[in-house]
Amino acid sequence: MTTATRKIPPLRLWFPEEDRKEIHQRIERCLAEGQVAQGSNVREFEERFAEYCGCRYALAVSSGGAALEVAMWALDVRGKEVLVPTNTFLATAAAVLLAGGQVKLVDIDPRTAAPNLDILRRSVSSRTAGVIMVHIGGIISPEIEAIRDWCSSRGLWLFEDCAHAHGSELNGKRAGTFGIGGAYSFFSTKVMTCGEGGMVVSDDQSLAKKVALLRNYGKPEPWVTYSTELGANWRLNELAAAVGVVQLKRLDEMIRWREGIAALYTSRLQSLEGVQPILPHGRSSWYKYIILLPQGVDREKFKGAAKERGVAFAGGVYDLPLHRQPVFAGTPPDHFQGAEEFCSRHVCLPIYYGMTREEAEYVVEVLRAIL
Numbered sequence: 080m081t082t083a084t085r086k087i088p089p090l091r092l093w094f095p096e097e098d099r100k101e102i103h104q105r106i107e108r109c110l111a112e113g114q115v116a117q118g119s120n121v122r123e124f125e126e127r128f129a130e131y132c133g134c135r136y137a138l139a140v141s142s143g144g145a146a147l148e149v150a151m152w153a154l155d156v157r158g159k160e161v162l163v164p165t166n167t168f169l170a171t172a173a174a175v176l177l178a179g180g181q182v183k184l185v186d187i188d189p190r191t192a193a194p195n196l197d198i199l200r201r202s203v204s205s206r207t208a209g210v211i212m213v214h215i216g217g218i219i220s221p222e223i224e225a226i227r228d229w230c231s232s233r234g235l236w237l238f239e240d241c242a243h244a245h246g247s248e249l250n251g252k253r254a255g256t257f258g259i260g261g262a263y264s265f266f267s268t269k270v271m272t273c274g275e276g277g278m279v280v281s282d283d284q285s286l287a288k289k290v291a292l293l294r295n296y297g298k299p300e301p302w303v304t305y306s307t308e309l310g311a312n313w314r315l316n317e318l319a320a321a322v323g324v325v326q327l328k329r330l331d332e333m334i335r336w337r338e339g340i341a342a343l344y345t346s347r348l349q350s351l352e353g354v355q356p357i358l359p360h361g362r363s364s365w366y367k368y369i370i371l372l373p374q375g376v377d378r379e380k381f382k383g384a385a386k387e388r389g390v391a392f393a394g395g396v397y398d399l400p401l402h403r404q405p406v407f408a409g410t411p412p413d414h415f416q417g418a419e420e421f422c423s424r425h426v427c428l429p430i431y432y433g434m435t436r437e438e439a440e441y442v443v444e445v446l447r448a449i450l
């Protein structure tokens with residue numbers, strides 16, 4: 080057994096000192112003013128996030144899952160079918176089900192980790208109301224605009240799960256702005272975080288109004304106990320929003336850092352036969368750097384060998400697609416060949432803000448030694 084000389088985790092959180100100071104100041108102000116909910120930090124976070132995404136509305140909520148669920152309620156999926164890629168986190172499908180809709184899991188193209196137009200054409204039915212696309216690892220499908228046009232031509236909405244895609248772009252448009260709206264997560268593993276939090280983005284006024292209403296118990300006036308709709312508490316708290324504003328200011332720098340690590344990986348991997356990186360067509364957030372291992376490599380053995388050398392190839396997206404999760408037991412697996420291939424063959428290379436080039440070189444060295 081090899082003894083690991085160093086340890087490279089799959090991710091590491093780094094808040095620069097300057098940011099920590101600003102967060103402290105913002106929180107100190109909230110406490111001094113006694114405004115710990117629905118105050119100026121939430122408003123500023125929403126305004127800055129809408130501007131960053133290039134859309135009219137951004138509504139802060141308590142998590143990425145909440146963003147998806149409140150959007151599905153606002154789109155009124157009750158009794159309707161929604162196409163959801165099988166290669167996603169449960170939250171995407173759960174949002175549809177919790178809002179009273181039906182989920183139809185669809186396959187992905189292993190080259191982009193997302194459904195393509197052919198797959199969607201094969202999967203759509205007369206009961207379909209919309210499609211959710213998930214930008215896996217930060218990669219926006221090169222077909223997203225064609226998919227949006229196809230959705231429009233059939234009277235379907237397109238919604239984006241942008242939990243991995245802060246700052247991701249294609250043809251000059253940011254994630255969340257291709258269809259009727261998008262949902263972001265600020266969970267602690269994401270490209271930017273406020274601990275727990277989420278955001279719904281949209282250009283659609285009626286969707287935004289509905290989300291604003293539903294996230295706050297259906298109350299048209301936030302502080303008046305008078306509800307016109309069945310809603311719940313999906314609000315983001317003021318203290319988390321203070322962290323969110325500061326992280327958002329740092330976002331482009333954090334993505335540039337990740338881009339530097341990704342570029343190093345891409346250049347080094349060229350000499351590794353059979354290793355296939357999944358690369359973006361526009362700008363990725365580089366939430367993950369995904370590769371497909373050469374055919375025939377046993378992934379679990381590979382991961383074990385890497386761990387012995389101190390490198391964690393963890394946090395796959397996703398090792399077990401939804402149709403293989405017990406919660407979706409009964410879904411026949413033979414419809415998902417693309418997902419079967421992608422999910423069983425891919426691994427994610429460690430990548431995070433603050434990772435050094437030397438650490439990335441070590442990851443490549445370990446990959447080379449094992450393969």
Ligand SMILES: Cc1ncc(COP(=O)(O)O)c(C=O)c1O
Binds near residue numbers: 167242266275
């Ligand atoms: C693709 C995807 N959608 C939704 C979510 C849910 O986000 P949250 O954990 O903030 O509820 C996550 C992550 O955790 C995710 O990876």
